[in-house]
Amino acid sequence: MTIKPILIHPDPRLKKLAAPVADLSDELRQLADDMLETMYDAPGIGLAAPQIGQLTRLIVMDCVKEEGAAPQPTVMFNPEVLAASDELNTYEEGCLSIPEQFAEVTRPAEVTVRWIDRDGAEQTRDFGGLWATCVQHEIDHLDGKLFIDYLKPLKRQLITRKMVKLKRERARF
Ligand code: K1U
Ligand code: ZN
Numbered sequence: 001m002t003i004k005p006i007l008i009h010p011d012p013r014l015k016k017l018a019a020p021v022a023d024l025s026d027e028l029r030q031l032a033d034d035m036l037e038t039m040y041d042a043p044g045i046g047l048a049a050p051q052i053g054q055l056t057r058l059i060v061m062d063c064v065k066e067e068g069a070a071p072q073p074t075v076m077f078n079p080e081v082l083a084a085s086d087e088l089n090t091y092e093e094g095c096l097s098i099p100e101q102f103a104e105v106t107r108p109a110e111v112t113v114r115w116i117d118r119d120g121a122e123q124t125r126d127f128g129g130l131w132a133t134c135v136q137h138e139i140d141h142l143d144g145k146l147f148i149d150y151l152k153p154l155k156r157q158l159i160t161r162k163m164v165k166l167k168r169e170r171a172r173f
Pocket of ligand 2: 094095096097137141
């Protein structure tokens with residue numbers, strides 16, 4: 001497995017619509033495995049393929065945070081939100097493409113998601129808590145949307161400026 005470099009905002013590839021997966025292949029399974037390794041290494045609780053420059057509808061997640069609890073690596077091809085609760089939840093979100101920046105985002109508290117798993121089987125499941133927040137954040141990545149797009153323009157511009165500076169500094173070394 002390979003740890004892939006994660007794109008940092010602003011990057012045009014993070015604003016594009018990702019294409020659905022037509023047929024599962026060993027190459028796509030390898031991409032999912034590389035994404036899981038990249039996510040655990042970061043560390044993060046989710047990762048979407050566009051964040052490593054692949055414009056494919058593929059996300060990975062593991063929102064198990066408790067010490068000693070069994071990991072739950074989750075791979076979703078073509079994930080779709082089928083239903084969302086009226087009840088909302090506010091969570092302080094971060095993003096591996098926007099390092100060290102956090103902001104409160106309000107989203108549906110529960111969602112029903114359908115996807116194709118790593119074995120090619122269709123799955124449908126209800127998510128709540130952090131899993132619900134994370135799966136919506138990751139599906140947004142597939143639609144070229146970042147959590148800062150939910151913020152007021154001034155705050156979004158401030159964060160974007162910080163990221164431009166960070167990328168300039170990283171490019172010098
Ligand atoms: O998509 C991403 O950029 C990953 C992102 C997912 C996410 C975080 C918070 C709310 C919604 C979605 C991250 O994983 S940021 C890092 C993070 O949250 C974390 C890192 C280590 C331990 C626990 C959490
Ligand atoms: Zn993100």
